[in-house]
Amino acid sequence: MRPDLTELPSAKSLADQILYHLTHTQGRGPEFATVFDWRLAVSYTIRDLIVTPWMAGHRASRDQKLKRVYYLSMEFLIGRILEDAIINLELEPQMEEALSTLGLDEHEILDDEPDAALGNGGLGRLAACFMESLSSLGVPAFGYGIRYEHGLFRQRFEGGQQVEAPEDWLNQPHPWEFVRIDYSYTIGFKGHVETVDGQSTWLPGESVIARAYDTPVIGWQGNWANTLRLWGAQPTNLFDLHRFNAGDYAAAAEPEALARTLSRVLYPDDTTDQGKELRLKQEYFLTSAALQDIIRRFVAEHGENLAHLPDKVAIQLNDTHPAIAGPELIRLLMDEHGLSFPEALDLSRRTLNYTNHTLLPEALERWSTWLMGQVLPRHLQIIQMIDDDHRASTHRPAHVAIVQHDEVRMGELAFIMAGKVNGVSALHTDLVRSTVFADLHKLHPDRIVNETNGVTPRRWLRLANPPLARLLDQTIGTGWTGDLDQLDGLKAHAADAAFLEALRDAKRQNKESLSNGLLADLGVKADPDALFDVQVKRMHEYKRQLLNILETIALWHRIHASPNGDWVPRLKIFGGKAAPGYWIAKTVIHLINDVARTINDDPVTSKYLKIAYPPNYNVSMAEKLIPAADLSEQISTAGKEASGTGNMKFTMNGALTIGTLDGANVEIRDLVGPENFFLFGLTAEEAAQEKARPGHARLAIEKSEDMQVALQLIAEGRFGRPEHYYALLDRTWNDDPFLVASDFDDYFACQRRVDAAYKDSRDWDRMSTLNIASSGFFSSDRTIRGYMKDIWKVG
Numbered sequence: 001m002r003p004d005l006t007e008l009p010s011a012k013s014l015a016d017q018i019l020y021h022l023t024h025t026q027g028r029g030p031e032f033a034t035v036f037d038w039r040l041a042v043s044y045t046i047r048d049l050i051v052t053p054w055m056a057g058h059r060a061s062r063d064q065k066l067k068r069v070y071y072l073s074m075e076f077l078i079g080r081i082l083e084d085a086i087i088n089l090e091l092e093p094q095m096e097e098a099l100s101t102l103g104l105d106e107h108e109i110l111d112d113e114p115d116a117a118l119g120n121g122g123l124g125r126l127a128a129c130f131m132e133s134l135s136s137l138g139v140p141a142f143g144y145g146i147r148y149e150h151g152l153f154r155q156r157f158e159g160g161q162q163v164e165a166p167e168d169w170l171n172q173p174h175p176w177e178f179v180r181i182d183y184s185y186t187i188g189f190k191g192h193v194e195t196v197d198g199q200s201t202w203l204p205g206e207s208v209i210a211r212a213y214d215t216p217v218i219g220w221q222g223n224w225a226n227t228l229r230l231w232g233a234q235p236t237n238l239f240d241l242h243r244f245n246a247g248d249y250a251a252a253a254e255p256e257a258l259a260r261t262l263s264r265v266l267y268p269d270d271t272t273d274q275g276k277e278l279r280l281k282q283e284y285f286l287t288s289a290a291l292q293d294i295i296r297r298f299v300a301e302h303g304e305n306l307a308h309l310p311d312k313v314a315i316q317l318n319d320t321h322p323a324i325a326g327p328e329l330i331r332l333l334m335d336e337h338g339l340s341f342p343e344a345l346d347l348s349r350r351t352l353n354y355t356n357h358t359l360l361p362e363a364l365e366r367w368s369t370w371l372m373g374q375v376l377p378r379h380l381q382i383i384q385m386i387d388d389d390h391r392a393s394t395h396r397p398a399h400v401a402i403v404q405h406d407e408v409r410m411g412e413l414a415f416i417m418a419g420k421v422n423g424v425s426a427l428h429t430d431l432v433r434s435t436v437f438a439d440l441h442k443l444h445p446d447r448i449v450n451e452t453n454g455v456t457p458r459r460w461l462r463l464a465n466p467p468l469a470r471l472l473d474q475t476i477g478t479g480w481t482g483d484l485d486q487l488d489g490l491k492a493h494a495a496d497a498a499f500l501e502a503l504r505d506a507k508r509q510n511k512e513s514l515s516n517g518l519l520a521d522l523g524v525k526a527d528p529d530a531l532f533d534v535q536v537k538r539m540h541e542y543k544r545q546l547l548n549i550l551e552t553i554a555l556w557h558r559i560h561a562s563p564n565g566d567w568v569p570r571l572k573i574f575g576g577k578a579a580p581g582y583w584i585a586k587t588v589i590h591l592i593n594d595v596a597r598t599i600n601d602d603p604v605t606s607k608y609l610k611i612a613y614p615p616n617y618n619v620s621m622a623e624k625l626i627p628a629a630d631l632s633e634q635i636s637t638a639g640k641e642a643s644g645t646g647n648m649k650f651t652m653n654g655a656l657t658i659g660t661l662d663g664a665n666v667e668i669r670d671l672v673g674p675e676n677f678f679l680f681g682l683t684a685e686e687a688a689q690e691k692a693r694p695g696h697a698r699l700a701i702e703k704s705e706d707m708q709v710a711l712q713l714i715a716e717g718r719f720g721r722p723e724h725y726y727a728l729l730d731r732t733w734n735d736d737p738f739l740v741a742s743d744f745d746d747y748f749a750c751q752r753r754v755d756a757a758y759k760d761s762r763d764w765d766r767m768s769t770l771n772i773a774s775s776g777f778f779s780s781d782r783t784i785r786g787y788m789k790d791i792w793k794v795g
Ligand code: Z57
Pocket: 120, 121, 122, 123, 124, 126, 269, 270, 271, 272, 319, 357, 358, 363, 424, 453, 641, 642, 643, 644, 645, 663
């Protein structure tokens, strides 16, 4: 019964194991089993195969005293786990056969799994890709996060408007986690600090328990698995028996309810900061539990001498969210392990590193010193000490202080406490050096490094795009999955008619499956020969979905004016959620849906132009949309998108990009060649100047007939009640902070170049080939190797 990792199990043995788990783990006979029962039986069968390399890796890391990497992140946007594990174990053919002998539909079983949506967007998905690459490269690593009971909210549309509902992935048993009741840590909050003879002790006024839940993350070809350790909050005492006995049953359960709120729900904001007390508590909860766990493991393996911590531990802070790690590590080293402040400061700095993911000021966290002093009084003292030390050692001016105007600036804190600080694309890193952290960069010129983001080709190519993966296997061999630079071998086939035909056919299959889904789910009838133009990402003004929908309206108007023109049929696909409190982003969602309803029903234009906006965009939907895309929309205002990672996934899957010189688009364009990329818009420098020009929006709109028409049609109520859009229109005319108007004409013209290019299908396929062939750089394996060498000093 015990599976052996050294050889791949046969279809027969998989089927036996599935039946075994169905009977003995699920307690169901095949004749009574639901899809859920079968899915769990399949999951346990695969999990059994992961446990062996997982334990072997842990033993090897411990016995060889290897340096470990710890990735601290408030978000891990994982998606489904089962299919990814099957792919990485290379068990796809055997599993398909096993399930068919059991009379089961593989897709039905895989689709039964809810997405693990413990993240909002790019930052959380990057953390998930990094975990996969760390395992694929065999780097000993832990991911630390929070086990949110409710992940990112579910989105539906009512009357075209976004409505949110709680997500409840843990309402059913989750087969991938192992609870570790022995790894529990007490996390304190509030209270006060007592100092006796220079020794400070924090006496928290409240505390909760952080309990570890472990998920193994299997790497490519199943040789190594790391742990994603998520913390769940538990009350220190389950319930108040005195109150219960006194008959106050609700009050008796209060301590439990209070504690559990800590890991109840993911904050739904991407690149904005809410500044809520519960969020600060969540950040500290994650950070303190992780650091206590790291120190416990270090002492168990290497003994009490913490001077060697930086030799064995590299900690990465994913954005400022865990930036309290600086003061917390100092506190643990000083107050609990007896080190001096200078020693603790030095060790912490050589252990911690910080990744910056945005320049947007609204994402850079700041906490009032009042709140910090209430919730984490000892940490506020230590922050003051760090600030004083930094001032004394650098003679730096007051305006780069951590504490300014009664606020603790978490970006500055993270920077000052980090050995290395990294940006996430070449352009972003330049801007980090020259804008947000310009002064700190001058003081510490070697600290900032670039690590351009990447994505895992296992999930984003092999899993998501079987037709293309098969074609790649046949054309350049199977080695690309673990070594994406091998895609370069495709360049030799860019003029090969048979290959281009096969590439077209693969894309066509994906477009057909997607069309079937859109018809079934939305009632939108799409022509698979149309150009599939896709913009999927969080809804945000800087990402400029508004620019896209205004261009769509203007195009619709032009088609209407000459319905017998030589138009290229297009399907515009949108996907994405808006933060529940982000009013303008929600208005844009409403507008897209209103425009879709009008345009899709127009008999004059509908053979040329349609819009599909499937609700509840998530990782699983991305896996369907991206492989079916011809055109990737990466149209953010230059200087605002730190990197983007969706842009990389589209390129890998053969879509051409229409985009600005922003984030990693710059590197994509350099690699695929400017002639294979549709560039438009102002540069970051030009955009900054344009923004400073008074009346820039009005001046640009007055020059653009197409944009005037689009705005006019909205104002006239052609798509829905115009009063819904008055504020949006007003903002576009009079403020337009993200320069939709300034870039409109160039974008419109660029889209017409796209149309022209799409008509020459052979040439389009050639460009698509060159995009795929040049995308090897965007593997997260390459990114992780960069962190290993430049930041973590491992391997
Ligand atoms: C988030 O998803 C990103 C940055 C943030 O500061 C927060 Br909070 C959430 C994104 C950036 O917007 C993307 O440009 C980038 O590709 C991604 O993080 C990963 O680095």
